[in-house]
Amino acid sequence: MDDRDLQGLFHREGLVEASINLRLEAAYGFTRAGMLALSQLAADVRSRSGLGARSVSRQSLAKALAQLAIASWGERPNGPLTDREFDEFDEKISKWFASLDIVRTHYIPCTVNAWPTEAFAIGPVRFYPFNEFPVEDLGLMREDVWPAGEGAMSSLAEINLGGLLRIAQMRNAWTVAEVAVPGREKTQSELTADIAVDVALAIVQLLTPPRMFDRASRATSRAAPVWWARLSVTEGTVSPGSQNDEPGRVFGQGALERELAQFDSALGSMGNRLQSYIDGSGILPALDETWCNAAYWYHEAVAEPLDTVAIAKFETAIEVLFRSESSSGSKKRLLQGLEAFFGKKKGDDVGGITADELATSIVTSRSRVLHGTWPTLHSELPDSKGGVAVGSATAERLARFLLIAFSEAVDAYGAACAGDDTVEALLDWKLQQLTPPLGSPSA
Known part of the structure; x- marks a missing residue:
């Protein structure tokens, strides 16, 4: 048999993950339905690692579980698995995760x-x-x-x-x-x-x-x-x-x-x-990972030669940083960020335009580029048709300032043991720092 014959055999038998036993001249494996079940199992058992889903992808773990199952049960007689066999398999899974404890x-x-x-x-x-x-x-x-x-x-x-x-x-x-x-x-x-x-x-x-x-x-x-x-x-x-x-x-x-x-x-x-x-x-791992996700998008954005794509990526970096879920949510979070980190409210000037106009322009630019309203393959953004035009250079500066300020805020927030490990809690805490307490001389 050549490789095509072998693949044809597996295909006829419905095997998508298989192992060959040359001694017994046999092949063991899992069908697509079987691998789907193992994928669901993989999602459940990844918690055995301290790093959770970051320790192994679901697909890689499903393949590893398939090979463990084949090695354990490939030569057993047909019939339901016993409780003891399940316990032994569970122990092998734990040992597999323990094998990841290396650098x-x-x-x-x-x-x-x-x-x-x-x-x-x-x-x-x-x-x-x-x-x-x-x-x-x-x-x-x-x-x-x-x-x-x-x-x-x-x-x-x-x-x-x-x-x-x-x-x-x-x-x-x-x-x-x-x-x-x-x-x-x-x-x-x-x-x-x-x-x-x-x-x-x-x-x-x-x-x-x-x-x-x-x-x-x-x-x-x-x-x-x-x-x-x-x-x-x-x-x-x-x-x-x-x-x-x-x-x-x-x-x-x-x-x-x-x-x-x-x-x-x-x-x-x-x-x-x-x-x-x-x-x-970190003591705030969710905020730490959120920041890294946004920084990755910033790295992608600065390498873009087209303003249209660049501004979409800069705004994506900002959205990721604030965990925005929609265009309206993105503008709201961006305005919260401008106030929390820079003390700028909606009507305040931020370089010739208001904070509200800045937020609107950046969010709109990304939406129009990604939804095809504005052409992608242009070297610059089109006119804003009555709105305030903001280019990718402005979006880059904003993303840069927000990323730096956000990171330093996470350090201060963690040191103060101020609240939950969420963007919402961090922004609320930052806004509270801007509000003088009742009874203070400046209140």
Whole structure:
């Protein structure tokens, strides 16, 4: 039998998850209905991990449960399962979850800065130059990777690091992000590491001037190249051209380090949110994860070349931050945020327009782009037809200020042990801080 014969056999028998026993010349597996039942079981038993759903996806866990069941019952006689068999299976599930209680350290090449940059950390994510890769952690010596003279790297170094070096060369990604992820199944651990690096890069983008680090990205992300070559012909005239979009190129050497040091408090605050997302260590884990979700959208937005798509993503970052459920809810929460974090009420001026006009414009822009009222494939937003036009640069500044202020508010809220782990409770608490208590001199 070849692979097509085997797949045909499984298809005829209705098996979508199967295992072959060569000794008995048999195949065991689950039908689609069986895998649906295991998927429902997976959703129930994920609570056995301290990280819950973040420890393993439902699909991966359902496949793991299928393999445990096949190994346990594949050769048993037909008939109902006994209570003892269920208890033994339950014990195997617990042991599988216990096997996740490990820490995987991931190394991810990134494009961060056009200039040589000293090693720095964003919460649990450490960035350092590729030539400072901790090869000792891989059981290598530095001469294995960077031999003297014209020698080639050792065979073990090629096995362990060859692929990483090649993708770094292809994507001009000479900064390595190191992040340790605890308590996840392998695929989920890799995904968490990628997300953590994206959020860490978002923090860099939040704390540096706009446009300077928009191209900062993982080598493995959906990112545009940092160097462009173009060619066009107009009436027989050939026009070649090139463009260098390396992040930080016009910022100057040492500028990134100075900028991050200048905002050390905000850097530490946002790093706390990311640390909690990875290991669940925060006292307000729901707010921490909410902030990381919004920061991820901000990272996506700054990389967008089209204003139409960018403003939709910036507004999505704001909606995610405030857990909005509708356009009207989004405007209401945005106005609450403007008042809670900046003391700006609906009719207050926020740079030539009122807070209400700002909130209306941003929410409307996102809605019209995503619902097709405004065309997506334009380089800029259309006129507002009587309303107040707000561009993506304004949306970016607002998202930036809200993300930084929100994170610092979570720290203060947690330190005060002020209430529930919800956005609503945080906003209520912040608004209360703006209202002088009765009987105070300013009341």
